[in-house]
Amino acid sequence: MTTSTIHESPLSTETGRQIRDGVLALVPQIRAAAREGEKLGCLPPATLNALAELDVFRLSIPEKFGGLALGARDLAEIILAVARADGSAGWQTMISSGFTRVVLTFPEETVAEVFEKTKTWEGPIVASASLFSDRIQRATKVPGGHVVAAGGKWGFGSGSKHAAHMVVGVGVEQPDGGFDRLAVLLDKGQYEIVDDWHVMGLSGSSSNSVTITEDVFVPDSRVVPLAELTDRLDAVRTKYEGLGLSMDARGLMIIVTLETMGIAVGMAEGAFDCFLEQTRNKKPFTLDYPSLQETPGTQIVAGKVRSMINAARELVLAKADVIDRKAQAGEPFTAAEETALQMDFVYAGNLAGQAIEQIQFAIGSATVALSNPIQRYARDVRVALTHGSNRLDPSAELAGRDIFGVSKATGGMAGTPGVQKANERTPVLAGAGKD
Structure with a gap:
C-alpha cells in the first residue's frame, strides 16, 4: 500500500480535481524528463507544454482574464501532484501562482496587459527576482516613471527562462534622504538571463539571476511601492472573483x-x-x-x-x-x-x-x-x-x-525584509540579493 489516498474535501472543486488527476497521470512522464530539466536548467519543453495544457499556470489568475482563481485546497493538491513528479516543476508552479497574486497589486491597466498575454503564452506569465531582498538595484524618478540603471542585477529569478515578465525590486533615493523601495514590472526582452544557476538541487527551476545592459524606462503604471504592498494585497479581494x-x-x-x-x-x-x-x-x-x-x-x-x-x-x-x-x-x-x-x-x-x-x-x-x-x-x-x-x-x-505572548507583531508582509525596510525607508544596498 502506498501513502494514503486523498479524501475529497468539500472545499476542492471539480476543476481542481481534474487538473490534479491529470497531473498524476503524467507523473511517470514528468519524472522521467526531470534529469533533462536539470541539464537544461529549466523545465523540458514536453513538461512545460503538458502542464500548460492542464492549465497549471492559470491556477491563480482571475476568472475575468480566463484564469481559475482556485482556493488553497485545490492549489495544495495540484502542487503535491506536480512535485511528486519533479520538484523543479512544482517550484515553477508555485512561482507562477504566487507572483500572479503580486501582479494583481499593480494598476488595473497593467494587470489587463499582463494577463492578455496568457491567451498565447505557453508557460508561467510572470516570475520575480530579488523583489523582497535587502540588496536591490537603484532607480531614478523621471517624469512619468522611473529609469533603472544599466548594470542592475537581481538574483534567484525562479522561472526566468519561461516567464513573459519579471517583477524586480529597486530603490529610489528621495530628497529627504530616505529610500522608497519599489516593485517594477519588466517585459521579457528588457532583461537578460545570467548563466549562474549551477546548484545542488532544484536545478530545473531556472532560478537564474537577471540583468539589464542598458537603462530601462519603467512607466508609473508598472511600479508599486513596496510600502503599499500589504494594503494593495488586501484590496485584491474587492476587485477580483474566485476563492x-x-x-x-x-x-x-x-x-x-x-x-x-x-x-x-x-x-x-x-x-x-x-x-x-x-x-x-x-x-x-x-x-x-x-x-x-x-x-x-x-x-x-x-x-x-x-x-x-x-x-x-x-x-x-x-x-x-x-x-x-x-x-x-x-x-x-x-x-x-x-x-x-x-x-x-x-x-x-x-x-x-x-x-x-x-x-x-x-x-x-x-x-x-x-x-x-x-x-x-x-x-x-x-x-x-x-x-x-x-x-x-x-x-x-x-x-x-x-x-x-512576547511577539513583536510585524504582521504578514511587514515581516518580509524588503517590505519592512520599505516601511522604514532604509538605504538600499546595491547588488543581486536572495529572496
Whole structure:
C-alpha cells in the first residue's frame, strides 16, 4: 500500500480535481524528463507544454482574464501532484501562482496587459527576482516613471527562462534622504538571463539571476511601492472573483508557504513511490534476504516514512481547508494565526525532508546514481528547505513568541525584509540579493 489516498474535501472543486488527476497521470512522464530539466536548467519543453495544457499556470489568475482563481485546497493538491513528479516543476508552479497574486497589486491597466498575454503564452506569465531582498538595484524618478540603471542585477529569478515578465525590486533615493523601495514590472526582452544557476538541487527551476545592459524606462503604471504592498494585497479581494483571491493580505501570502512546503511533501510522495519500486527486487548487500522488502530494517523504514509522509500531507491539506473556510467567511487572518500556519507548513515540509532522507539511506548507494530519482528528491528538498522564508528554526521562533505572548507583531508582509525596510525607508544596498 502506498501513502494514503486523498479524501475529497468539500472545499476542492471539480476543476481542481481534474487538473490534479491529470497531473498524476503524467507523473511517470514528468519524472522521467526531470534529469533533462536539470541539464537544461529549466523545465523540458514536453513538461512545460503538458502542464500548460492542464492549465497549471492559470491556477491563480482571475476568472475575468480566463484564469481559475482556485482556493488553497485545490492549489495544495495540484502542487503535491506536480512535485511528486519533479520538484523543479512544482517550484515553477508555485512561482507562477504566487507572483500572479503580486501582479494583481499593480494598476488595473497593467494587470489587463499582463494577463492578455496568457491567451498565447505557453508557460508561467510572470516570475520575480530579488523583489523582497535587502540588496536591490537603484532607480531614478523621471517624469512619468522611473529609469533603472544599466548594470542592475537581481538574483534567484525562479522561472526566468519561461516567464513573459519579471517583477524586480529597486530603490529610489528621495530628497529627504530616505529610500522608497519599489516593485517594477519588466517585459521579457528588457532583461537578460545570467548563466549562474549551477546548484545542488532544484536545478530545473531556472532560478537564474537577471540583468539589464542598458537603462530601462519603467512607466508609473508598472511600479508599486513596496510600502503599499500589504494594503494593495488586501484590496485584491474587492476587485477580483474566485476563492483563491477572496482573502486578506496575510491569507494571500501564507498560501505561498503552503505551496512551497507542499512541494516538499509532494517530493516525499514521489520518493516513496520509487522506494516501493526499488526495494521490490533489490537484494541487501550483506544480509541473506531475497529482497530489501523482506528485511526487518527496510520494513521498519517503510512503516515510519509512510506515516511521516501521511502526517505531513494531512497537515498541509487540513490547514489549506482552514484558509479556504476563512476566505469563504470573509474573515481576516490575525498575525498569530498567520505565524501558526507558517510554522505548521514549514514543519510539514521538514518532516517530508526527513522521510526522503530515511528512504535514501534504506536503499543505499544505488540511490546516488544521477539516473535514480531518489537522489534528485533528496537534493531538491534540501534546497527547498533552505529558502529564507521557510527555515524551520526562525519559523519556530516566531511561533514561540506568539505562544508566550512576547511577539513583536510585524504582521504578514511587514515581516518580509524588503517590505519592512520599505516601511522604514532604509538605504538600499546595491547588488543581486536572495529572496
